[in-house]
Amino acid sequence: MRKELKDYKNLIDKCVLCGGCHPDCPTYQLSRMERDAARGKVLLAKALLDGELEPTRSMAETFGHCLTCMACVEACPAGADPVKVIAAARAAIGKKRGLGFIPRLIFSTILPNRALMPLLAWGLGIATRLFKLLPPVFPGIKGMTHGGKKRLMPAFHFSSLKGMLPDVIPAKGEKTMRAAFFTGCMADWVFTEGGRAVVDILTLCGAEVVIVKDEVCCGAPAFFAGDRASAELMAMKNLALFATADADYIVTSCATCGDVLKEVYPDLAPGGATKKFSDKVIDFQKLLAGPLLARLPVKPHSGPKLKVTYHDPCHLSRGMKVMKEPREILRRLPGVEFIEMAEADRCCGGAGTFSADYYGDAVEIGRRKAENIKATGAQIVATECPSCEMQLLDMVSRFAPGVEVLSTAEVVRRALERK
Numbered sequence: 001m002r003k004e005l006k007d008y009k010n011l012i013d014k015c016v017l018c019g020g021c022h023p024d025c026p027t028y029q030l031s032r033m034e035r036d037a038a039r040g041k042v043l044l045a046k047a048l049l050d051g052e053l054e055p056t057r058s059m060a061e062t063f064g065h066c067l068t069c070m071a072c073v074e075a076c077p078a079g080a081d082p083v084k085v086i087a088a089a090r091a092a093i094g095k096k097r098g099l100g101f102i103p104r105l106i107f108s109t110i111l112p113n114r115a116l117m118p119l120l121a122w123g124l125g126i127a128t129r130l131f132k133l134l135p136p137v138f139p140g141i142k143g144m145t146h147g148g149k150k151r152l153m154p155a156f157h158f159s160s161l162k163g164m165l166p167d168v169i170p171a172k173g174e175k176t177m178r179a180a181f182f183t184g185c186m187a188d189w190v191f192t193e194g195g196r197a198v199v200d201i202l203t204l205c206g207a208e209v210v211i212v213k214d215e216v217c218c219g220a221p222a223f224f225a226g227d228r229a230s231a232e233l234m235a236m237k238n239l240a241l242f243a244t245a246d247a248d249y250i251v252t253s254c255a256t257c258g259d260v261l262k263e264v265y266p267d268l269a270p271g272g273a274t275k276k277f278s279d280k281v282i283d284f285q286k287l288l289a290g291p292l293l294a295r296l297p298v299k300p301h302s303g304p305k306l307k308v309t310y311h312d313p314c315h316l317s318r319g320m321k322v323m324k325e326p327r328e329i330l331r332r333l334p335g336v337e338f339i340e341m342a343e344a345d346r347c348c349g350g351a352g353t354f355s356a357d358y359y360g361d362a363v364e365i366g367r368r369k370a371e372n373i374k375a376t377g378a379q380i381v382a383t384e385c386p387s388c389e390m391q392l393l394d395m396v397s398r399f400a401p402g403v404e405v406l407s408t409a410e411v412v413r414r415a416l417e418r419k
């Protein structure tokens, strides 16, 4: 049976109102308004549940103004898990108020249907190219403009990475494992070079890589927007598809996809088959730093080193608990000098649709991240989340020009190719 807000009452009741979540909450630090902190949202969720408040539009906006960065989950001494409560409140409000025609169409019809995905990608491909051409004052573009400068937006490709790859890519040399690569929509349609780099490094290290061509969106956009029914539909489809891949691991290179497959699917579709699936889900960096690291063909390097820093995506560091692995990988590359940045695990402000709905706040949160990157003197900032990559590209263009944004797999590939 589908979980509802009342099923999270135990988490709501755990909140002891201590305010321990305030110092680490980026939205609260920006506005200093209680409703922007986890405690305020947990209290509002309780009022919704008790029928003391109605699911109004302003209530929907309040719950939407959250990065789901999980800094509050980490800080909470009482185990209240505010992000689960916020997601459940969004779902309760979405159920009562509806999501609007376009989001409903995307979540319930396009994203769960691989055959329709090119329509969305082509539409976004045209929109992202048009966006680049139109002036910042154009109506509709204004919301994505801050300080007179438009958001820097990577364009959607008109052909997908999965469409260009074969079903199975053999290991180079002795095969040590079979890994199904869950590309996610962004590596499939936007950051395709990052996706290719994952395949290149995995095969180079002895993995046979399986591409599940009919894979659909992981469901994160629907889940975090409060459309639990569509998220469940996508979970069921992916669970059935990957069950036939006969893989030792299901590899993700998107923090949000990985966290949703591993942590949210068991909540959306409880059962033994989901547990088996989720147990196999592993972040690319964790796999590379673990069983594959000894097979990474590193060579001595005598020239100048690439200065690289690393940004921790929230769903990877706090969700999948992957933090030491990217650092181990980057430190192992002979041509790379790894430099730790301050507040590496602080949210970059991207957070999927947050940066579209609250662009001004996304810039203010991202400014601090870009300044921390700049202070390291690094040439490259690596990360493992396409949503973070999108936000970092925009933020470094504003506040740390000249810094390149790459996925960890791309940094590894570049380091291996250097003479």
Ligand code: SF4
Pocket (backbone or CB within 6 Å): 024, 025, 026, 027, 028, 036, 037, 038, 041, 065, 066, 067, 068, 069, 070, 071, 072, 073, 082, 083
């Ligand atoms: S998830 Fe992040 S932005 Fe949302 S309430 Fe918690 S700390 Fe604040």
Ligand code: SF4
Pocket (backbone or CB within 6 Å): 014, 015, 016, 017, 018, 019, 020, 021, 022, 038, 039, 042, 072, 075, 076, 077, 078, 079, 080, 082
């Ligand atoms: S959510 Fe946790 S940290 Fe925040 S006020 Fe409640 S108990 Fe304290």
